[in-house]
Amino acid sequence: MYQILKKEVLNPTVTLMEIDAPMVARKAEPGQFIILRADEEGERIPLTIADYNREKGTVTIIYQIVGATTEALNHLEEGDSLHDFVGPLGRATETEGKKKVAVVGGGVGCAIAYPVVKKFHEQGAEVHAIVGFRNKDLVILEDEFRANSSKLFLMSDDGSCGEKGLVTDALKRLIDSGEKYDEVITIGPLIMMKFVSKLTKEYGIKTVASMNPVMVDGTGMCGGCRLSVGGKTKFACVDGPEFDAHEVDFDEAMERSTMYRPFERKAHEETCN
Ligand code: FES
Numbered sequence: 001m002y003q004i005l006k007k008e009v010l011n012p013t014v015t016l017m018e019i020d021a022p023m024v025a026r027k028a029e030p031g032q033f034i035i036l037r038a039d040e041e042g043e044r045i046p047l048t049i050a051d052y053n054r055e056k057g058t059v060t061i062i063y064q065i066v067g068a069t070t071e072a073l074n075h076l077e078e079g080d081s082l083h084d085f086v087g088p089l090g091r092a093t094e095t096e097g098k099k100k101v102a103v104v105g106g107g108v109g110c111a112i113a114y115p116v117v118k119k120f121h122e123q124g125a126e127v128h129a130i131v132g133f134r135n136k137d138l139v140i141l142e143d144e145f146r147a148n149s150s151k152l153f154l155m156s157d158d159g160s161c162g163e164k165g166l167v168t169d170a171l172k173r174l175i176d177s178g179e180k181y182d183e184v185i186t187i188g189p190l191i192m193m194k195f196v197s198k199l200t201k202e203y204g205i206k207t208v209a210s211m212n213p214v215m216v217d218g219t220g221m222c223g224g225c226r227l228s229v230g231g232k233t234k235f236a237c238v239d240g241p242e243f244d245a246h247e248v249d250f251d252e253a254m255e256r257s258t259m260y261r262p263f264e265r266k267a268h269e270e271t272c273n
Contacts (some may be wrong), residue, residue, distance in 0.1 A: 046218025106188025
């Protein structure tokens with residue numbers, strides 16, 4: 001059993017949990033995910049590792065309450081335990097050998113962007129963190145990004161925090177001002193990653209997209225995370241979750257990602273009632 005050591009509400013729909021999981025913490029790297037089951041009867045869901053502490057033996061997860069399982073997970077409190085917590089799974093972000101990068105995160109995807117930023121920073125790379133949220137109430141991990149990046153660019157749709165505008169506005173301005181990035185890493189809503197990718201393609205900057213948002217069970221069996229990458233079929237949970245963003249067919253991914261929404265909504269309503 002994997003005890004919940006800390007539970008913190010980050011915004012109205014996003015919660016952080018620190019889990020006692022020494023075996024997972026020992027090997028965890030940014031970009032990887034775990035699969036958990038809240039209880040014996042529960043559905044297995046993949047969640048990307050938001051942080052880890054090898055000395056304490058803990059792994060941090062951050063989840064958005066979107067369906068029945070995340071709602072059930074959210075009913076657990078500090079001191080309770082998760083039934084299963086398996087990982088780390090998936091390929092880790094390649095951070096070696098890069099001197100200067102921009103990590104572009106959006107919304108709850110910033111939970112996945114954060115350990116990537118932190119790892120680059122620890123390795124001595126110059127890392128620009130560009131993070132975007134709809135408004136100030138939805139901002140997560142601002143202090144953590146500030147402490148673990150060379151510079152933080154906080155954007156909001158309505159201007160209620162940071163600068164009003166899109167993450168692509170900040171990225172374009174930085175590139176136009178002469179910043180030279182070895183790589184851009186983007187993690188967040190598919191539509192945001194699509195436009196980050198479109199922008200960096202124009203400038204010829206290598207870009208990696210984390211396709212976690214399309215994963216369903218994380219086991220390679222449900223087929224929910226099927227993508228077209230460079231004209232070939234790939235599975236985010238088995239072949240990724242990170243891919244060359246310029247090769248990903250984001251339009252197809254966006255179309256497919258809406259398929260499960262009615263089921264998620266119905267299951268969520270049943271859990272809440
Ligand atoms: Fe089910 Fe990848 S998430 S096959």
